[in-house]
Amino acid sequence: MVADPAFFRCLPPPGSRASNRQALPEKYDASRPAPPLVNVSNLGHTGDVKSIIFHPTALEFIRGEDPTIRREIGEALRDLQKGLHLGMPLSRPMPDVASGAHELRVTGTTTAVRVFYFVKLADAILVFHAFQKKTHKTPKREMALGQQRLKEVLHGNV
Numbered sequence: 001m002v003a004d005p006a007f008f009r010c011l012p013p014p015g016s017r018a019s020n021r022q023a024l025p026e027k028y029d030a031s032r033p034a035p036p037l038v039n040v041s042n043l044g045h046t047g048d049v050k051s052i053i054f055h056p057t058a059l060e061f062i063r064g065e066d067p068t069i070r071r072e073i074g075e076a077l078r079d080l081q082k083g084l085h086l087g088m089p090l091s092r093p094m095p096d097v098a099s100g101a102h103e104l105r106v107t108g109t110t111t112a113v114r115v116f117y118f119v120k121l122a123d124a125i126l127v128f129h130a131f132q133k134k135t136h137k138t139p140k141r142e143m144a145l146g147q148q149r150l151k152e153v154l155h156g157n158v
Contacts, residue, residue, distance in 0.1 A: 049081045054127045056158055061130040062115065069113055072106045079119070080125050091138045094138075097146045103138070114138065116146045118153075128153050 054062075062073055076090060086104070094101040100120030106113045112133040118126040129146035152158045 048083065050083070050121075051124045052077055052081060052127060053124050053153060055129065058115065058127050058149070060128040062127075065113060066108055066111070069106050069108045069111070073104065073113070073115055076104055076106070077117075077125065079128070080119065094143070094146075095142050098150055099144070101127050101150065114142075116150070118150055126150065126153050 002066040062070060065073075076086060079086060086102070089105060091102050091104050094103045094116060095104075097116060098118065101116055101118050104115040104117060106115070114131055114133050115127060116129040118128060129142070131142050131145075149158075
């Protein structure tokens, strides 16, 4: 493929400092104030941010995890707060636990962690169960425990 010669005419000559970017100062001057940030409040969401309510044992489990896993969980929960829908492979619905329940799937270097959350409330996201996954299929015991903890959080019995 041969390049169009007109393309090369729009480029600055070799060795020149001309470009389509604004020229940077030769030396950084710390005495000058930094330029104001633009569009900091525009984070790409509607502005309505849901709160998160944790079951105490789920929060304790998450806090005990590796910082990389905690960060991934936190970023996913922040996206949920903003109203974003998470899909596979990060999240999947868990209708066997409850309608509106989902499983957050986070994998570290040596461990896989699952966090159950509930999104059907208008003003909050409920994080009601978290555990380390050791088998391919979610154990029935973890699903039953998740159902119990969701009821506890929904009815205020924690």
